[in-house]
Amino acid sequence: MQETTTATSPRRAERVMAVINRDPLTAPHRTRNDALLAVALAAGASVIALLGGHGLRPDALGWAFLLAAHVPLVWRRRSPMLVMVVALVCVAPYHALDNNHTAPIPATMVVLYTVAATGTVRRTLLTGAGVLGLTLVVNALTNPDGVVELLRISGWVVAVLFCGIDVRYYRQFVASIVERAERAERTREEEARRRVAEERLRIARDLHDLLAHSITLIGVQTSVAAHVLTADPERLDRQSIAKSLDDIAETCRTARGELRTTLEVLREQGVAGEARGPLPGLDGVPDLVAAARLAGARVESTVRVRQAPPAVGAAAYRIVQEALTNVVRHAGPEPDVRVELYEERGGLHVSVTDDGPCPTPGTQSTGYGLVGMRERARSVGGTLDAGPRDEGGFEVSAVLPVGAGLVTDGGGDR
Numbered sequence: 001m002q003e004t005t006t007a008t009s010p011r012r013a014e015r016v017m018a019v020i021n022r023d024p025l026t027a028p029h030r031t032r033n034d035a036l037l038a039v040a041l042a043a044g045a046s047v048i049a050l051l052g053g054h055g056l057r058p059d060a061l062g063w064a065f066l067l068a069a070h071v072p073l074v075w076r077r078r079s080p081m082l083v084m085v086v087a088l089v090c091v092a093p094y095h096a097l098d099n100n101h102t103a104p105i106p107a108t109m110v111v112l113y114t115v116a117a118t119g120t121v122r123r124t125l126l127t128g129a130g131v132l133g134l135t136l137v138v139n140a141l142t143n144p145d146g147v148v149e150l151l152r153i154s155g156w157v158v159a160v161l162f163c164g165i166d167v168r169y170y171r172q173f174v175a176s177i178v179e180r181a182e183r184a185e186r187t188r189e190e191e192a193r194r195r196v197a198e199e200r201l202r203i204a205r206d207l208h209d210l211l212a213h214s215i216t217l218i219g220v221q222t223s224v225a226a227h228v229l230t231a232d233p234e235r236l237d238r239q240s241i242a243k244s245l246d247d248i249a250e251t252c253r254t255a256r257g258e259l260r261t262t263l264e265v266l267r268e269q270g271v272a273g274e275a276r277g278p279l280p281g282l283d284g285v286p287d288l289v290a291a292a293r294l295a296g297a298r299v300e301s302t303v304r305v306r307q308a309p310p311a312v313g314a315a316a317y318r319i320v321q322e323a324l325t326n327v328v329r330h331a332g333p334e335p336d337v338r339v340e341l342y343e344e345r346g347g348l349h350v351s352v353t354d355d356g357p358c359p360t361p362g363t364q365s366t367g368y369g370l371v372g373m374r375e376r377a378r379s380v381g382g383t384l385d386a387g388p389r390d391e392g393g394f395e396v397s398a399v400l401p402v403g404a405g406l407v408t409d410g411g412g413d414r
Contacts, residue, residue, distance in 0.1 A: 030077050038073035041107045045070065049103040058099035065094035070107050080114045084127065087111050092134060105153075109160045116164025117171075128161045201375070214255035216325050218248055220295040247294050254287070281313030282341065285320055289339060292324045297337050297354075299324075304342040312400045315376040316341060316350050319384065322369050323352035323396040331356025331394070347382075348400040355393040373398070 045066055049058055058066055069090035072083040091104045112131065116124040135153055222244075282305055289301045308316065320339060327337050335356040342349050370386050373396065377384035382400035389395050 031074060034076055035074045037110070038070045038107075041073065041110065042067055042070040044106060045103040049100045056098075056100040058094070058103075059097070062094055062097055062099040065090045065097075066099070066103055069094065069104055073107060073110065076111060076114045077118065080111070080118050081123075081127075084111045084115055088131070088134065105156070109156065112157060112160045113164045113167075116161045117168045119168075121165060124161055124165055128157060131157055214251055216329050217251050217291055217295050220328055222248060251291065254291075281310060281317055282308055284317050285339070285341065288317070288321050288324055292328060292337065295328045296334050297324070297328055297331070298334060299337045299339060301339040302342070303340075305348060308343075308348055308400075308402050309380075312348055312380050312382075312402050315380050315382070315400055316348055316398070318376050319350050319373050319396065319398050320352060322373050326369055326396075327352070327354045327356065327394075335393075343402065346402060348402050350398040350400065351395065352397075353389065353393060353395040357392075 049056075049063075049066060069087045072086040076083045087107065091108060094104060095101055112127070115127050119127075132154055135157070282303070285301070285303060289299045292299050320341075324337070324339070327335055331337075331354045335354045337352065337354045340349070340351040373386065374384045377398045377400060380400050382398055384396070384398040386396045387394070
């Protein structure tokens with residue numbers, strides 16, 4: 001029994017605080033609740049009027065004014081000022097007839113509290129001044145010597161008005177807290193959606209770079225094998241065909257492993273024992289150079305970067321991959337290509353140049369290669385430029401910011 005009472009008390013306290021914090025103009029069942037409140041206050045006023053002594057008991061007209069003053073309380077939240085005026089119109093003649101002066105006080109205080117809790121401070125102060133002025137007039141007519149009674153009534157009026165003002169400010173404070181919490185929740189949801197969109201874009205770029213690079217290499221290697229088969233069937237070079245097919249198989253294996261690594265991001269639940277390594281970074285650039293050489297390009301590479309942040313390394317890798325893919329696809333047979341990666345002034349410089357012919361404006365590809373490279377550079381705070389060179393060929397150059405702890409060496413890979 002004690003545990004049940006202990007568990008019920010917090011729930012009751014929560015209900016009371018919910019009623020206090022709730023905006024009275026939006027409370028549910030407010031008309032019904034106010035009607036019940038008006039009935040309860042009318043019953044209490046009747047008891048006070050009957051127990052106040054024989055000389056102060058209201059007559060028939062007094063009872064009419066007393067009960068009529070409680071009727072407008074049903075609509076006190078909808079039109080508090082109008083309800084106050086109607087209540088005062090009934091209460092003033094009730095007091096002027098020298099009836100029980102205590103009986104209508106609870107209803108009057110409820111009306112004043114409602115005006116203060118639902119209106120502005122200026123309106124509340126003007127209302128208090130008006131009520132106190134009317135009280136002075138009525139008291140001067142009915143009880144000229146009752147200075148103490150006047151002070152007591154004035155104190156109650158001021159206390160109720162300030163109580164209503166405090167409750168109004170408290171409700172505004174709670175509403176502002178709720179609004180900030182809701183705004184923070186919306187911000188978190190928007191941030192989550194933005195991150196999901198960025199992750200989808202990153203995966204799309206990875207898939208584009210991977211598939212475009214791998215399919216281009218496979219196409220070139222297949223063309224080499226087909227050329228060997230058709231060039232001189234009588235002097236078939238089985239070793240060259242086997243090498244081309246082995247290159248195709250190796251490209252497929254590499255692409256399959258990297259594709260599985262990329263798609264691992266989409267899987268919510270990882271499988272034990274099948275952990276995938278990270279996406280290739282700067283250490284994968286030599287493999288890209290080797291694959292481009294197998295496709296027929298004469299590639300010269302210089303790498304003077306030993307270490308870079310993972311995000312910067314992945315961006316540099318993808319930029320080199322896409323640039324070499326474009327060279328193999330568009331620069332013609334056996335182009336001369338130079339790949340350079342070096343650190344200078346806190347930035348990782350990436351440069352891929354070739355001497356192949358540039359596509360004319362009317363024949364440029366409508367793919368997403370250059371767009372993807374620029375997005376990758378921007379994703380780590382870098383920049384990328386791509387376009388024809390004055391001396392012929394095409395150049396892709398990017399500058400990616402790196403941390404102060406970047407380690408470089410003076411060696412190169414030729």
